[in-house]
Amino acid sequence: MSAGEQNHLLPYARREDFHVGRATELSGRARFFYRCLEILPGLASWSTLIGVVLLSVYAPFVAAYFVIAFALYWVLKTAFLSYHLRYNWKRLRHHMSLDWQPMIERFPYQDFYHVVILPFYKEPAEVIEASLAALSRVRYDAKKIIVVLAGEGRAGEHAAEIGATMRERYGSHFGHFVTTVHPGDLPGEMAGKGSNASYAAERVRVEVLDPQGIKYNQTIVSIFDIDTVLYPDYFNCLIWHYHTAENPLKSSFQPVPIFNNNIWEAPAISRVVAMSSTFW
Structure with missing residues (x-):
């Protein structure tokens, strides 16, 4: 893309590496670093699963404390999500009851x-x-x-x-x-x-x-x-x-997705996943 064609882009979007989609499009140290970042999520997940099994064999007390801490984390996270689920459901219903047209006239x-x-x-x-x-x-x-x-x-x-x-x-x-x-x-x-x-x-x-x-x-x-x-x-x-918004030109807005268009035509497990994903 020529310099003239980039005039409409924000400064960060004009960087040569902005449109990189995979490690193979880079070379040298940049490719190695990008590939490490690609590997990191999978490596962390597999390390956790395998690590718990190995710890249970070679360091059972450490494994027990880790499992307890992990379970406690998910209990607290579930309570956190449950609270915000109820709060945002009330907020959603309030927003749906508003007449937005007069509100934007100013x-x-x-x-x-x-x-x-x-x-x-x-x-x-x-x-x-x-x-x-x-x-x-x-x-x-x-x-x-x-x-x-x-x-x-x-x-x-x-x-x-x-x-x-x-x-x-x-x-x-x-x-x-x-x-x-x-x-x-x-x-x-x-x-x-x-x-x-x-x-x-x-x-x-x-x-x-x-x-x-x-x-x-x-x-x-x-x-x-x-x-x-x-x-x-x-x-x-x-x-x-x-x-x-404080800085609207650098803001993204995410509406609440409600996955219920064909909810009674979808399999039961799909309905559960859809409803669980609504207020993520």
Whole structure:
């Protein structure tokens, strides 16, 4: 990327190693250090499991104290999570009862645009359409919403066909509707949602933001799973938190995900995991 193409990036994003995705893309000491960091989580996990077995054989008292301390840690952690689970459930219900529209009138939000990136792979059209239908019903100026339906090239013709179909059905509902197909063989990339979303963000910058003269510091980007059904006041709530943040241009905002779209169609163990992950 040339110096001119990097003007829109923050200083840290202009570093040569910012886009490194794996150790093989580096060399020398940098590669060795990066590889050590990659190994560290797995090494710590395996060392703990194997270490407890060895300690139980060669130093049983140490192993016993370690197991007791570990169990005590999880008791305290469970109590901590349980308290915050209840607190945030009450907070969530309170936020859902608020009318956010009057609350943001004191902010200059009319010039702000929302870029909504929806990466998908081989999900069926019904799932994608449910997400777009919910997005089209939000209580916000639709002309300020830029939808990016980001398909994966590895999905074959499915991605292009879905993109064309959804653009025809929902393109008129929003200010802009962009479809992209992320190539599967770009050098230096790891396949997945992150690389797809990054590619889609660059495409919308080139195809919409720059040609329309939309300012970067007045653009808020939201990246969702393709099966996300948005809360109707999501953008009003997001605008409020953006304008009340101490440093909004260097802040990320995480909504509370509630995994209940198809909860009664999923296996029992999946329902338990989904509900346990809701208020992480």
